Amino acid sequence: MRRLLLLLLAFLANFGASVRTGLLRRVSVSTGRRSLSQAGLPRAAARAAAAVPSSTSLLCSATGQGDDAGRDDAVTTAAPPSGETAPSFVLPESTRNKYVAAISAILGSAIFVFQHGQPVNSVALLRAMERDSMDVNVALCNGRPTMVEFYADWCESCKVMAPAMRSLEAQYKDRINFITIDGGSARNADMVKRFGVDGIPHVAFLTPQNEVQTALVGAVPKKILVEEATALVQGQPLPYEGYDAFEERSHFPMEDVTKACRL
Numbered sequence: 001m002r003r004l005l006l007l008l009l010a011f012l013a014n015f016g017a018s019v020r021t022g023l024l025r026r027v028s029v030s031t032g033r034r035s036l037s038q039a040g041l042p043r044a045a046a047r048a049a050a051a052v053p054s055s056t057s058l059l060c061s062a063t064g065q066g067d068d069a070g071r072d073d074a075v076t077t078a079a080p081p082s083g084e085t086a087p088s089f090v091l092p093e094s095t096r097n098k099y100v101a102a103i104s105a106i107l108g109s110a111i112f113v114f115q116h117g118q119p120v121n122s123v124a125l126l127r128a129m130e131r132d133s134m135d136v137n138v139a140l141c142n143g144r145p146t147m148v149e150f151y152a153d154w155c156e157s158c159k160v161m162a163p164a165m166r167s168l169e170a171q172y173k174d175r176i177n178f179i180t181i182d183g184g185s186a187r188n189a190d191m192v193k194r195f196g197v198d199g200i201p202h203v204a205f206l207t208p209q210n211e212v213q214t215a216l217v218g219a220v221p222k223k224i225l226v227e228e229a230t231a232l233v234q235g236q237p238l239p240y241e242g243y244d245a246f247e248e249r250s251h252f253p254m255e256d257v258t259k260a261c262r263l
Helices: 002-038 043-063 067-077 093-132 156-172 186-194 222-234 255-262
Strands: 146-151 177-182 202-206 212-217
Touching: 093 146, 093 156, 093 177, 146 156, 146 186, 156 177, 156 222, 177 186, 202 222, 212 222
Parallel strands: 146 177
Antiparallel strands: 146 202, 202 212
């Protein structure tokens, strides 16, 4: 996405420069050829002479110098026969302004998307993961281990981790329950309290018996997440131990749900 936007910006910038240069070249070359032909010069001589004023005119237009010389040349070599008006190929100023405004608008939109697209996509991904999460009461009763992630819209580390968590979910979806919870929402205050969340992102790892083995807080590399998930599935001790939110309390924050599963 980032590479495509950079290519788009480069293309639009080159397009704007090409349009401007092309218009200048068209004006200078066309005017030089027509005025020389109308002056009555032979066709071959007109071609040879046209190269000099057209190149000079283009250079002056591009550098902003020699305007007076260009006008004098137009009087001596490009004067139309008596009673005729030389055709004009210069775009009206209003039309040129419209071109500039249109290109500026496109560039501005591309820059806006470039700057704001990534965060919006990450937040949308986190919300999609929350929508796709299995119901807690169902997940904690199916005999699989569970990973519970708490995130918030304003959490930059959560946005960074979102693609890795989504990839992990796709890889282990048939062996691990994945539950994503918006820890910044008041409706989830009870879950935040149960899991002792005091930092986001917070990823808790639960055994099939719903015991919290550990929790990793902050931006966690995908490699570590994969190693933790693999050990969780195999019933092995987790290779990385993080935050113990429970200290001397029970490591079964969803004990009431676990008891209900046995009924």
